[in-house]
Amino acid sequence: MNRKEKILEILKEKKEISVKELSRIFNVSEMTIYRDIRELEKEGEIKRKHGAVLLNEKENTESLLVDTCPICDKPITRAYPYRITVENYKVIEACCEHCGFLLHSKYEDKKVSAITYDFITENPISAINAWYVVGSSAVACCSPSVIPFASKSDAEKFQKGFGGEVMDFINAYNTIVNNMNISIKSCCQPQSVSFKIDEMKKG
Ligand SMILES: [Zn+2]
Ligand SMILES: [Zn+2]
Structure with a gap:
């Protein structure tokens, strides 16, 4: 797994993370992380918000779909539940x-x-x-x-x-x-x- 793939793995777990934290995790400069981030952004995998890095909306909605209703256990598929x-x-x-x-x-x-x-x-x-x-x-x-x-x-x-x-x-x-x-x-x-x-x- 290359660093970009690892960043995506981390985001799937943590939902959002800062560039600073990523540079610490991979022990590389923040500039290096920015380069990965910019590429991932272009590929539509992630987005940046208030200095944090997070998975792009489409990924987020996909993970939301897995949520199930606490009453009937049906998956919540409505965009506006x-x-x-x-x-x-x-x-x-x-x-x-x-x-x-x-x-x-x-x-x-x-x-x-x-x-x-x-x-x-x-x-x-x-x-x-x-x-x-x-x-x-x-x-x-x-x-x-x-x-x-x-x-x-x-x-x-x-x-x-x-x-x-x-x-x-x-x-x-x-x-x-x-x-x-x-x-x-x-x-x-x-x-x-x-x-x-x-x-x-x-x-
Ligand atoms: Zn229900
Ligand atoms: Zn229902």
């Missing part, structure tokens, strides 16, 4: 609003805020102020699906096309949390092979 912040510091992501609400319910006794993204515009919205279409035929992720909108009228337009019910945060939250108390796993299951086999056995 449902994101809750507990007690102003701990950030947890869920695969969708459905699982996001279930996450909330786990932290009911704590101070929780949440951000989601309008289904159409992808603009960030406070989850508490958003409108939701619950149980429409458009199952974006987990079922019953919960689809967020910044405005009530957009939610209603969507509901005309795809069914379901338009709800504010509290109603949508209660619907999902009460519904899911019955059977968390079966509702949340992605359409995996094992799930289909179970269904066939039942039928």
Whole structure:
């Protein structure tokens, strides 16, 4: 492995590092490291930010895709997942609003805020102020699906096309949390092979 490859290996583990640290690790001058960095930058492998070296965005998104939802274990593939912040510091992501609400319910006794993204515009919205279409035929992720909108009228337009019910945060939250108390796993299951086999056995 040459030095450039080793730098990439280090970045995969540490996420970011300074040129100074790299020069210490390889026992070469900072100028030498800069030369490697510049080449890696041209190759699109890395980028520099505030004096630190980090892997380029595309690498970062790839590693984000490996994250799984703490509720249903599905990989989080959405570019803008449902994101809750507990007690102003701990950030947890869920695969969708459905699982996001279930996450909330786990932290009911704590101070929780949440951000989601309008289904159409992808603009960030406070989850508490958003409108939701619950149980429409458009199952974006987990079922019953919960689809967020910044405005009530957009939610209603969507509901005309795809069914379901338009709800504010509290109603949508209660619907999902009460519904899911019955059977968390079966509702949340992605359409995996094992799930289909179970269904066939039942039928
Ligand atoms: Zn989930
Ligand atoms: Zn989901």
